[in-house]
Amino acid sequence: MTQVTERATRLRSQAVAGLSGFARTWLVFIGAVVVWEVATRLAESVFFPPPTEIVSTALQLWFSGPASQLFLSDVVFDHILPSLGRCLAGWAIAVILGVGLGTALGRSRTGMDYVGPLFAFFRAIPPPTLVPVFMVLFGLGPGMQVATIIFGAIWPVLLNTVDGVRAVDSVKVDTARSFRTPTPYWIGMVVLPAALPKIFAGLRLSLSISLILMVVSELIGSLNGIGHELISAQRAFEFPLMWTWIVLLGILGFGLNSLLLAAERRVLRWQPNRNNDG
Amino acid sequence: MPTMLEVTGLNHRYGSGDGAHVAVKDLSFSVDAGQLACIVGPSGCGKSTLLRCIAGLIPPTDGSVSLHGDAVNGVPDDLAVVFQDYSRSLFPWLTVARNVEFPLRWRKLGKQERAERAQEALDAVGLSGVGRKFPWQLSGGMQQRVSIARALASKPALLIMDEPFASVDAQTRFELEDLLRRVQREQRTTILLVTHDIDESVYLGDRVLVLSKSPATIVADLPVDLPADRDQIATRESAKFVALRGEVARLLQTVPAKQAAPEQQADEDVATADAAEWTATEEAATENAGSAKETSH
Ligand SMILES: Nc1ncnc2c1ncn2[C@@H]1O[C@H](COP(=O)(O)OP(=O)(O)OP(=O)(O)O)[C@@H](O)[C@H]1O
Numbered sequence: 001m002t003q004v005t006e007r008a009t010r011l012r013s014q015a016v017a018g019l020s021g022f023a024r025t026w027l028v029f030i031g032a033v034v035v036w037e038v039a040t041r042l043a044e045s046v047f048f049p050p051p052t053e054i055v056s057t058a059l060q061l062w063f064s065g066p067a068s069q070l071f072l073s074d075v076v077f078d079h080i081l082p083s084l085g086r087c088l089a090g091w092a093i094a095v096i097l098g099v100g101l102g103t104a105l106g107r108s109r110t111g112m113d114y115v116g117p118l119f120a121f122f123r124a125i126p127p128p129t130l131v132p133v134f135m136v137l138f139g140l141g142p143g144m145q146v147a148t149i150i151f152g153a154i155w156p157v158l159l160n161t162v163d164g165v166r167a168v169d170s171v172k173v174d175t176a177r178s179f180r181t182p183t184p185y186w187i188g189m190v191v192l193p194a195a196l197p198k199i200f201a202g203l204r205l206s207l208s209i210s211l212i213l214m215v216v217s218e219l220i221g222s223l224n225g226i227g228h229e230l231i232s233a234q235r236a237f238e239f240p241l242m243w244t245w246i247v248l249l250g251i252l253g254f255g256l257n258s259l260l261l262a263a264e265r266r267v268l269r270w271q272p273n274r275n276n277d278g
Numbered sequence: 279m280p281t282m283l284e285v286t287g288l289n290h291r292y293g294s295g296d297g298a299h300v301a302v303k304d305l306s307f308s309v310d311a312g313q314l315a316c317i318v319g320p321s322g323c324g325k326s327t328l329l330r331c332i333a334g335l336i337p338p339t340d341g342s343v344s345l346h347g348d349a350v351n352g353v354p355d356d357l358a359v360v361f362q363d364y365s366r367s368l369f370p371w372l373t374v375a376r377n378v379e380f381p382l383r384w385r386k387l388g389k390q391e392r393a394e395r396a397q398e399a400l401d402a403v404g405l406s407g408v409g410r411k412f413p414w415q416l417s418g419g420m421q422q423r424v425s426i427a428r429a430l431a432s433k434p435a436l437l438i439m440d441e442p443f444a445s446v447d448a449q450t451r452f453e454l455e456d457l458l459r460r461v462q463r464e465q466r467t468t469i470l471l472v473t474h475d476i477d478e479s480v481y482l483g484d485r486v487l488v489l490s491k492s493p494a495t496i497v498a499d500l501p502v503d504l505p506a507d508r509d510q511i512a513t514r515e516s517a518k519f520v521a522l523r524g525e526v527a528r529l530l531q532t533v534p535a536k537q538a539a540p541e542q543q544a545d546e547d548v549a550t551a552d553a554a555e556w557t558a559t560e561e562a563a564t565e566n567a568g569s570a571k572e573t574s575h
């Protein structure tokens with residue numbers, strides 16, 4: 001009897017805690033949407049449609065497909081998925097190149113002395129300005145976009161990896177040497193794990209850069225994709241449509257970042273202070 | 279007994295020019311296979327430096343080290359080191375079990391066999407249930423035992439240990455000392471162990487090498503002729519043990535008088551403090567270290 005009531009109170013307190021956590025996370029967000037709704041309805045500007053209108057446009061735009069496509073419309077397959085694909089492909093290639101090169105350079109004694117200035121120079125170039133260059137090289141299309149994303153997203157990963165692999169604790173270096181650890185195990189079980197916290201910081205930064213460059217490259221030169229649709233909507237004065245694409249970009253950025261954070265939490269759960277730094 | 283380790287004319291100097299610091303000076307000794315040799319010396323005298331040279335982790339400035347008769351340059355096969363700084367020596371991203379399995383990873387062992395050997399090593403140091411924890415979830419003494427288990431799991435021919443029991447409580451320390459002697463006899467491992475605890479060096483060792491203050495040189499090489507089967511209470515009470523302990527203590531204490539040692543080391547000098555304590559309890563007033571045997575009773 002008491003056990004049952006105890007469990008009930010525990011469940012209730014859990015539910016309350018969950019609700020208050022949810023409220024803390026979303027209260028300001030929901031408040032902002034409500035204010036936006038009211039403000040736009042009062043202003044009645046064609047440039048600023050109310051959120052409800054944006055949402056209904058979005059639902060119509062994305063979920064009006066046949067059941068065989070899980071109700072997803074052609075727009076999803078023609079524009080959203082290709083955009084996402086290019087973004088993730090560019091990011092993945094940047095990550096592989098960045099971690100690989102960064103590990104090699106960071107563990108070599110003089111590597112960074114040679115290429116450091118070159119990197120500093122390349123990193124200083126704002127990647128969108130290279131879109132015209134890549135357009136000449138690859139023409140309009142995915143090649144140019146992926147190249148732009150790689151060029152912009154590689155630096156945080158590369159430089160953080162260099163930093164991380166350099167900072168392997170000297171006693172751990174000696175320990176690995178004293179066991180005559182073969183290079184693959186040395187890199188895979190000592191150097192990379194030691195550098196992972198730094199690498200993840202780079203991954204997060206480069207993921208948001210990837211998303212930005214995906215849109216920018218599509219705004220400038222593309223035949224499809226989210227950026228292309230966004231600029232077309234704007235040119236056709238279809239402002240609710242334009243806003244749906246902007247909202248979608250927000251959702252994508254939020255979603256991708258959440259996924260990466262979840263992956264980071266899993267991979268780095270060995271860190272002593274993981275659980276109490278939110 | 280064949281010679282396992284041979285150290286000849288070893289010198290190590292950190293830095294060069296004015297800032298140079300000679301840590302090890304003209305050191306020679308050899309260790310037979312299957313022997314447990316203890317090195318005892320004051321804090322900061324160059325014990326860790328000596329071990330790092332022997333393990334091939336740093337090249338000596340001068341002199342040579344050979345293992346099984348082969349000159350050591352670079353870390354040789356068949357050797358494991360238990361580092362003084364155990365918490366930095368363990369890999370925090372691996373669980374305790376995986377830390378212990380680490381040196382077995384690239385050996386031709388099945389996964390099952392590897393896990394079993396790691397478990398055996400953990401059992402041996404009295405840490406059966408913690409395999410799935412991370413090292414930082416354990417106390418300092420437990421972490422040190424994990425690093426000992428890791429070295430044991432690799433079954434080295436020469437085991438080098440740098441103050442391995444410095445941070446465990448007295449009870450655990452006794453257990454680990456007995457464990458080490460047992461493992462050494464079962465596996466025929468040769469062990470070179472550094473400590474600044476005089477009692478420990480005599481209790482554990484088949485032989486005690488006494489080092490001087492910085493730079494480290496050998497001041498005495500004492501065979502420990504206690505019975506091979508030792509007991510924490512009976513052995514420590516035996517007249518032979520007390521005599522040896524006194525001898526080592528006197529050797530350590532007389533060293534600073536002979537050499538102009540840097541002053542800043544005097545206060546952190548655990549071994550010489552120990553030495554003072556032990557010799558104060560004995561009445562022998564002889565200045566000559568070599569006559570320790572006759573004066574104790
Ligand atoms: N990497 C280094 N560079 C310069 N000097 C060093 C270095 N490592 C050690 N030393 C110096 O060499 C001397 C011997 O150091 P070492 O660590 O070998 O002593 P130790 O006997 O192991 O001391 P402890 O008992 O405290 O562990 C010390 O005076 C120390 O300051």
Ligand SMILES: [Mg+2]
Nearest residue numbers: 325326362440
């Ligand atoms: Mg030391």
